[in-house]
Amino acid sequence: MSTYQAPLQDIRFVLFDLLGAEALFQRLGRDDASRELLDAVLEEGARFTQSVLAPLNAIGDTHGCTLDPATGAVTTPPGFRDAYLQFVEGGWSGLAAPATYGGQELPHAVDVAIKEMIDAANLAWGNFPLLSHGAVDALMRHGEEWQREAFLRPIVEGRWTGTMCLTEPQCGTDLGLLRTRAEPRADGSFAISGTKIFITAGEHDFTENIVHLVLARLPDAPAGSKGISLFAVPKLRVDREGKVGERNAVRCGALEHKMGIHGSATCVMNFDGAQGWLVGEPNKGLMAMFTMMNSARLAVGLQGLGLAERAFQNSLRYANERLQSRSLSGPKQPDKPADPIIVHPDVRRMLLTQKALVEGGRALAFHAGTLVDVIAHSGDAGERERAEALLGFIIPIAKGCLTEWGVECTYHALQCFGGHGYIAEHGMEQLARDARITTLYEGTTGIQALDLTGRKLLQLRGAGMQEMLRMVAQFCDAQAGNADVAEFIDPLRALVAEWEALGRGIAARAAADPEEVGAASYDFLMYSGYAALAYWWARSVAASASGAPGFAEAKRATARFYYARLLPRTRQHKAAIEAGAGPLMSLPAERFSP
Ligand SMILES: Cc1cc2nc3c(=O)[nH]c(=O)nc-3n(C[C@H](O)[C@H](O)[C@H](O)COP(=O)(O)OP(=O)(O)OC[C@H]3O[C@@H](n4cnc5c(N)ncnc54)[C@H](O)[C@@H]3O)c2cc1C
Structure with missing residues (x-):
């Protein structure tokens, strides 16, 4: 069975050291959201997800839900209902919801961290409260006052x-x-x-x-x-x-x-x-739905992240325990019959790919959470507008890439287990099966790609992308002369220039042929995801440099791995974008089957 330990050290690093969440919340007038309080919330979230939700993950997979066809009643797997009652008792149902309707009104960035833990512990269970979140958003923004009282309050309080x-x-x-x-x-x-x-x-x-x-x-x-x-x-x-x-x-x-x-x-x-x-x-129902899309899509992105984190943890443990073959450079544990498989470069490739995508992905997702807080609480209309544009650009990347990477990471984790990964007992195949839905619902990857390219890049004239590029350029300027991150800054500057040029190229070709947008969209989405992670990895190195030496060393080594072995994937996406629509559209539909 797979296990789960909430990665509190990295969650705290991303929230507080990398994103400066405590200072941000104070600047936004959220003095109530002190570091001490938020730490306590994160710790309690870790306890609840590890001890209550995680043990039910395999049970839910085995039992599933059952329907009584005579009454239409559905029974959830053993333990699910009780876990929900504990969830409500603990006040989790309205964590970021407005206090006026019974919520706790904590920052969204913290809600995002708790969501990652819930999804990692038990994605299937997490779907029940997740859908309530969507309903809360819809009623908050579009409901009449009596509807908010009648429907919203019981949902926020977890009674419905x-x-x-x-x-x-x-x-x-x-x-x-x-x-x-x-x-x-x-x-x-x-x-x-x-x-x-x-x-x-x-x-x-x-x-x-x-x-x-x-x-x-x-x-x-x-x-x-x-x-x-x-x-x-x-x-x-x-x-x-x-x-x-x-x-x-x-x-x-x-x-x-x-x-x-x-x-x-x-x-x-x-x-x-x-x-x-x-x-x-x-x-105007569709417009109402669109206003909820940011939070729903970020939430599904977090599902990909959570599953990838759990898959990584389990494959790392296994790679340290499983003894097979000797290291190519001579025995590392000569007293044992063989070395643990973590000594093998190919196993390290699979582990480091997961680590780089998970920790970089966490920074990307939590940053989106802080933007939601800025939009909700900043008193500066210009800042709110910029945050809206940036969030709109990041959301399809977070949903599309974090879920695609979730599928990839659960695949690598299963592969680390060898044939044992394919056997149900270890729980790795469940993670791979569960991850697969995340690229489909709440808009497939193809639809996220169209949203990013067709809407955010072209229709909205790339306002969000400009914010993103500005943020990266500011970071590069600020780090000039900082030896800790020097090795990442030049490649990052070059990448940003290329990213912008690719966007311009797509816009120019799309003006002549609308098929160019659809032809470029998937590759532009993935290119953008890898480019965004390059930024977050460089920032992670900078933010960890003065912290605990072991932690800083791990961040630097993982950033180097990311830049050397994952970032080159952008080459392939660039080539595909530049190949244009021709190679995709020239074969008539009736000729696909000769
Ligand atoms: C387990 C599960 C839970 C779900 N939960 C909910 C829920 O709670 N509420 C709800 O309303 N729905 C829910 N859905 C539905 C889900 O959101 C849809 O399945 C999803 O939006 C895709 O729609 P579709 O399956 O009809 O695929 P289609 O729309 O038929 O798409 C098929 C393929 O064509 C591609 N495609 C379609 N149009 C375009 C286009 N214009 N450009 C490029 N590619 C395109 C898609 O990317 C996809 O690859 C759920 C689905 C599942 C499987």
Whole structure:
């Protein structure tokens, strides 16, 4: 079975030494968020995730969820419900939510750290509260006051959970195709009818009520994505006074059988004239969804990061224990029948790849968390605007790259175990199966790439990218003359110039041929991810240089590995971008199969 130990030392390093979170929170007027308090929260989060959630990870995978077809009730794996009650008891359900609605209003950057721990400990379980977060965001920003009181407060307090109901059989990425209908009723509510598929936490036994946030069409709605509205549809009906009534006409019709995250209930939900309340303006549902996308996509990026961290920890332990063959340069443990496999360069390649992607990825993700805090609390409108642009640029990179790297890291970790990795007992194959969903839901990698290239780079004229490039250039200037990081600064400057030129090149080609955007998008996304990590690794070396010598040495060695062996992947992505759309589009669809 795989185990999990929250990487508190690196989490603290990234939050406090690298990102200067304590000073940032004070500057944002968050004097309540002292280092002492946040340390205590992180430690308690580590205790809860290690001792309560992590032991349930394999149990959830083995048992899965079960549906009673007669009632539509779903039973979660043994221990899941009890863990949720402890989660609520510990006040975790509303960690970063506003105090007005029962939350603790702690900084988002800390919430991000806790989310990483939850996902590493038990991704399937983490999906239940995760979807509540999306519902909280939607109701906070778009709900009427009575809706916030009636729906938001019980979700923040953990008494109810939330879902996001977008997907239908004929409508996945392209939400303009959705068919679920909403008919107005005399009491101001709407009758919601249709079928949604793949709904995470659509039904479960954690709480008595579930608030489904459903995208549907009003009778006179325009066709396509401009005619979609958002509705709150509770499992138990709720009136405008917040009074809970009888069972609503919404029911789980089936549970999907999946490759991984078996403990997460993925439901077919049937709405049969169910009572729903319009959230936000008619026909503006898609825009409401877009405003929630940053936090939902960052949250899925953290799932990739969490799984990669757990995979790394377990493969590192195994590589130190497993004895096979002697080191090429002579025995390292002559008293043993063979050396531990960590002596072999190829095993080190797999371990260091994970370490570099996990620790660099953590800096990338937590930085996004601090930007959310700046946007929420800065009194300077210019600073908020710049943070919005930068966050918008980083989010598709965080979602797309952290999940692709999560898949890669769980693959390397399994490979470190040899054939034992393929055997269920060690839990490594579960991590690899669980990781696979993260590149698919909440927008596939291809869709993140289109968002980055088509929207953030071209439509928004690269405002976020300019912020990113400025941040890197400022760092390089500030470090001029610092011997600790000198070896990384020139390559970083050259990389930034190339990154900008690639962006300009895509824009120029796209002006002549729109297919160029789609042809370049995946490679531009991955290039951007590796470039961003080059920045975070150089900064990590600078930030750790004056700290504990062993820690600083490990950061420097990993940064060198990153620059020497992973950053060259940008060469391949650059070549693919520059090859343009021609090689992709010239073969007619009917000729793929000769
Ligand atoms: C376990 C699980 C849980 C989920 N939870 C939820 C949930 O809680 N709520 C919810 O509403 N949905 C949920 N989903 C649905 C999920 O978000 C969708 O599966 C996902 O958005 C992709 O849609 P699709 O599966 O229909 O694929 P499609 O949209 O059919 O895409 C198929 C392929 O085509 C590519 N593609 C499509 N359009 C384009 C384009 N314009 N350009 C380039 N490439 C394109 C995609 O990248 C993909 O590779 C869940 C799915 C799963 C499997």
